[in-house]
Amino acid sequence: MSEENTRYDASQIQALEGWEAVRKRPGMYVGSTSERGLRQMVFEVADRAVNEVLAGRAASVDITLTPDGGVCVADDGPGVPIDETEGAGGPGLEALLTRIQVGAGTRGRYDVTLDFCGVGPGVVNALSRRMTAEVRREGVLWVQEYARGVAATLLTKVGTATGSGTTITFWPDADIFGSAEFSFDGLEERFRELAFLNQGLEISLTDLRRSDEPRSVQLRFPGGTRDFVDFLGGHTAAPAPMDTIAFEREDPRMEGVMEVAFRWCSCPEKRVQSFANSRPTVGGTHVVGFRDGVVAAVTAYAREQGLLTPMDPDFDTDRIGAGLTAVVSVKLDRPKFGGSMRGVLGNSEVRECVGQAVQDHLGRWLKEDPERAAAVIDQIVQSARRD
Template sequence: MAPSSEYTARHLSVLEGLEAVRKRPGMYIGSTDSRGLMHCLWEIIDNSVDEALAGHGQNITVILHADGSVEVHDDGRGIPVDAEPKTGLSGVEVVFTKLHAGGKFGGGSYTASGGLHGVGASVVNALSARLDVQVDRGGKTYQMSFRRGEPGRFADGSKPSPTAKFAPFVDSSRLEVVGSAKRGVTGTRIRYWADRQIFTPDAKFSYEELQARARQTSFLVPGLRLTLRDERALPGTDGVVEEVFQHDGGISEFAEFLAIDHGVTDVWRLQGSGRFKESVPVLDEQGHSRITEIERDCEVDIALRWGIGYDTTVKSFVNIIATPKGGTHQAGFEQALLKTFRKAVESNARKLKAGNDKLEKDDVFAGLTAVLTVRLAEPQFEGQTKEILGTSAVRAIVAKVVETQIQARLSSPARGDKAQAALLLEKVVAEMKSRVSARVHKETQRRKNALETSSMPTKLADCRIDDSDRSELFIVEGDSALGTAKLARSSDYQALLPIRGKILNVQKASVGDMLSNAECAALIQVVGAGSGRSFQLDAARYGKVILMTDADVDGAHIRTLLLTLFFRYMRPLVDAGRVFAAVPPLHRVEILNAGSKANETVYTYSDQELHRLLATLEREGKRYKEPIQRYKGLGEMDAGQLAETTMDPRHRTLRRVRIQEAEAAERVFDLLMGSDVAPRKDFIVAGAASLDRERIDA
């Protein structure tokens, strides 16, 4: 059968590699959903970033067009437009149609780059319904267009479209000159339409992901200016959205940005380098592959700081490409950090009262925020998506840099460094003690029934059932409320723990202070699931934890202190929706009924609700007993009233405490309960006018 006029030898030579990409796109971009779509965009952006990283260009612009296409501009050197000797094709066509071809090979253009396999641009081209590239170079503007990887011309109307009539080049390709560029101006502009034959119908570009990646890149390449422009007019936006990212502080500024808690240390910067030998296949002049030993350089740059919290954030990068699943560089970092701290704690064991227990990784990494970057030529990755670094020699180089410089920091005689090192070692040892204590507690803790002795605090009035899903723990304010609550509860499944006044503000206190505080320690012991990193949700002794405080300002303050404790040290309980706030009533209104009919009792939970009720009674001509009872605290209710309004599941109202946005919640807790007074003062001054003075118990 004769080939069609569109299926020529020229067509075959161009598409022989790219057809494989179209048949198995997952091998190159991971998936064909939104993740794969975004990965294609990262490939194009990373090529522009590599130019900036090499010192050529400072500006990159990314535009998400309303027609579904995306455009990337840079002011780098521009893709080469002269003919490549081996193929006779222009540099532009080689980059966009040949796999494993580009400036990342041979070491002539980039010593360290994000794209390293040379397939990024050609893969994006193969998976695009249309791709247009313009290059400013040598005073001219060159242009070339492709349809699904094949070069040719589109017969566009008023605006470019992937559905416009397309004429492929048959004999030879032509890189056309379409204009002139100002003297000294260079750069590349790429616009492409993702092929909907390849990608799933719901695949779309995520502005939030793009925003996060642009911010991250601007930290990693100081001085780079990244502009994002979204012209899709998505719901919830005011039409066109445009943002500019530029950070001159580098990864030190990145570590500060990522940290969400107060610092125990300043940001420490660790920098160093090392050399290693690697055997790689190299093509000789005859095109034969020979194993050759090459010496390479590896530069290490790390910014890290410890905060008062226990969450860990470690971001690792190779040549500014994120490696979310780590690799040899992260393994070397973790290994050296643990080894160095173990030595430091062992040599100061008596001073730190560390005992014979050994530090573990979680103890050292609690509260750590770190940005780890390495730069080297031709790193080995596991797969094209570059999520794990595989170059084995990098582990030892990173470990040596970290071990040497952390050791110097911890033993530095400088006053500032010495104070921070002491605080940090105390924190690490406190984390170790907390972990050991939680493990011992977990091993010895058993649910006690009425016939057994209990290791629980004596003030705990426990329930009888062993089923943690059905049981409830009420944390009540004061002994007076405890007495009434004991009579009001259902002792089968409702337990009571009284707390005395306002507990420790754990947002400002250290882990050691929290563990030594009697009220906090009792709460953690009663919940029975540990604290901080060692908290295990499955081990919690109660299905619901209910904070039952007075309906006044002091009660709200105590509830906030309790929530701060749960948020910082038992957060999985909050995340699981198992922490509640009881809603006791503010008023009790007894409606008088004529004759022998019993009077009716109505409870109201706010002043507004009371006013509405009284207005309704007045309209209906009903009388009520005066004075109206106003509850100042839980202790003023009798057992029947407390059960009916606050404790009986059939009548009570509970407010579930949820964390929709953990970082936002952290900022609110820090504002209300943290050690920085000035923002809290501003908050109080701003809200003073709206405060109801009658709610203040003074």
Template structure:
């Protein structure tokens, strides 16, 4: 029998040299070739400038977006060295820009701490750019070298004389790599503001020549200014922000924190300027320290009696806004998105530093100590009430012989890859949705009216609200600190409300609830917003659906404006029959749904506080600022 098995030989092995691997698989280096990866290019260049600032060599960074989406990042740091590199025989500039893992970040001699992609950043930017030009001020001269898609197109040359030092990187993202090269100003603004907070004293300017926008960031207060910014729309319970910066061994720990009248905890952690959204050892050290210190203080001064239980970490952190930043020599990142700090020694370092400074603050500020303890004690009583409410709910479920809410029309499948639950406004739309759905993998949960505003309520009150209890039971994954993603029953949670003011309000209430008490649902991409059509145009027996005024105009142009075709403006989902609802809003092949995501958690927190919090003026100001952007106004 003839053996047709293909022989596997050395010539079958593909060897990618230089920056070829980056262009072959860019997602491995910048996460994606979508907008997130596109913006990462700028962050990587800025991170190099920040590394100069951390080394004490730079205090000014200018980022410019040109009309053609090319970018200029300029700093007044020491400038990339221009001498011939002993290992490569090329200039150090060319070495850093064309070889992965080349840079001053690996032996800790040039940079004690650094952010970015740890040495691969600027070479990756070069590889993924249509062109890149480096200009270096050093030795009283201006040096320049040009590249295209990672390959040098000129030698390093002297083009002039100058005073001072610095590096300018000019690049244009490659359209062969990226789906879209249009940078988003707001995304860049959020990140550069964050970077400025984390590096006090550094001046960062973002200049967008596409629309003549410019913002400048300069915060001498560092993390203290960061907490002031986050709490701008909240009501603090003590005026003094608790702030300190200390160094232990080779790790710098910086913390700012302030308690507010709210009920949610907002703790943001960073390691070497990288947002550690999944937490890690530094967060564990902080939580351990603050729980122990507050309990010790409360017992010492008689707030907690001898036979009473300690406050839990959850009690101690209610209403807390905190920003923790650590800077260390060799950070190890773990987790699904590589944003969890794994260095085990950092836990004890942060624990020790936070304990020492927080103990001192409470002893020296008894007035603040008292309001913090009283806030925690109220949280403890509410937590106990919430526990009893949960137990009552569980017992009631057992007595009723059911674990799922009666109004839920469940689906047959259990595979998270296909299952989805629609949260529908009202019984009328719920009836249409139940009839129109594919019951194999689509579940329907109708809500009666608007759910409560969780921004203004503690968990014990929230758990007493029937519509919220129905969602918690249907999703199956718990709430708050008891949330368990592994128990989630649906891969997609789809908010489906009317396209009017009330529908928008319900959508905001639901998103606030998910953000505050089921945050991982949003973080891991399980929450979606359905987009029902705004108009139906009937041409004979054919219906055309428009999801915006522009789309309506296009349809009318296509089928003929001079004909008097009937146009129906939908106000509610209940106006559609089951077939129409399926065709337009529920059918995965034809529907439009938007994934809810949080690129900037601090900004999201501010927006939810503004829209749903107690203060009226910030909400009024927000409406005034954004009124011109409103679409589909329902009047």
């Protein structure tokens, strides 16, 4: 190879400025240019609206897939501040939609991050051929249009407004995403999770892309994680030997609150879904603590009732997992995530807190309902013997 081919100096460095960098490497900001990237764009826009509801400033979020390939995200909050001098604790409209956020960062227990990118709606604007923003604030309707991340019109007062709120609509740029389409089912799955994990949250998702087959779901679950477990258990026709155990407990040792629900059904599958600050996790100290608590409670009860002989070993996590459906959610002031996708919770104190709470609640249930307790223990013992 010649010296000319191997030479590398400053003249070969390409400097990209502004939104050019985002449009050149979109996968770095939204994950991909496939359906997954489109889904992330919806999350980046809906993030602010969802947190308006959780903060008590709005009642609901409405998301619509429009017939012309766009996405409309609307909320009934106070409306995004028009400029940064209003003192509303956040950027003004144009700043929100034309600047990249540094990242998701670490939010408190009452804030939701819909996904792990956290780059904000400005990136969505840059990757869209068009974006429109309507703000209904203090009786005035404001409108502004953007094209590929840049304001195409001035922020304009167009009339009076009934109520308040913000509506942002964007149309992904086909030059970047090609023929990729939004998945209604993919969006529904994540928004359904959020509604289960946050009892005050109401989200509607509507698909108007096919006039002959519109779809719409209303997502609100006052029962929280209990409803979540019942939903997961609804995928099997196998009977459940026990009711769903569900509880919420705040523990200052972990600077947060836990919400746990679980039950056994007469089927071999195990479904344990875990979350930290409403983010899906693949494991971590909250999951280990849950398993510790279940194993301790079931083993102690089985020995008290003579269902295990002195020679029998304690149950382990594989044995007690047969037929178990559970949702383990913790919301922490200072969560610590690990793993390449920040999907593993690392707060060490969470394990003991969750483990003790689960052991207390399950141990109490086993003693209060001995008939169903025996059915659960028998299922676990039979599973162990089959193995």
